[in-house]
Amino acid sequence: MTRPQEISVVDTDLELPQEGFIELEGYIDNIKTTKGALIEILHKAQEIFGYLPRDVQLYIARKLGIPGVEVFGVVSFYSYFNVKPMGKHTISVCMGTACFVRGADKIINKLKDNLGIESNEITEDGLFSLKDVRCIGACGLAPVILVDDKVYGRVKEDQVNEIIDKYR
Known part of the structure; x- marks a missing residue:
């Protein structure tokens, strides 16, 4: 398979570090084949930049020599990927059926009140981001929230403040 043509580091209106593009380019260039590697590359890009802005x-x-809409389609499909800067700690609330019927809507409303933000926003101090996600696959623990990679199951409204305070 032939490799896509070399692309120079993009000029951007955002304050994205050029070193990040250089690191990402090196990562992509060292992949044996880029066919089927889009998700892997997106994970690396998000690790480098903290999120996946349009540029x-x-x-x-x-x-990769693929349409931009294909990349955006993958980014927008998977809740793991972020298109906006995120806070130091990301709180994800599962809104899947099992979690929803067991009170996830009350949990997320309590989080919104506590943090003073809506879903997909970041607190003013940059400490927290709040996301509602489709399903995290822990239905037996419903309702579930994730703070970064830590799972909290069978969460009750009165536990929300205590959980958040651990990360302040």
């Missing part, structure tokens, strides 16, 4: 998505598309 990073377009850079990846150009580098």
Whole structure:
């Protein structure tokens, strides 16, 4: 398989570090084959930049020789990927059926009140981001929230403040 043509580091209106694009380019160049590697590359890009803004998505598309809409489709489908900067701690509330019927809507409303933000926003101090996600696959523990990679199951409204305070 031939490799996509070399792409220079993109100019961007955002304050994205050029070193990040150089690191990402090196990562992509060292993959044996880029066919089927889009998700792996997106994970690396998010690790480097902290999120996947439009310029990073377009850079990846150009580098892989695929349409930008294909990259955006993958980014928007998976709740793991973020298109906006995130807080130091990401709180994800499962809104899948099992969690919802067991009170996830009350949990997320309590989090919104406590943090003073809506879903997909970041607190003013940059400490927390709040996300509602489709399903995290822990239905037996419903309702479930994740703080970063830590799972909290069978969460009750009165536990929300205590959980958040651990991360302040």
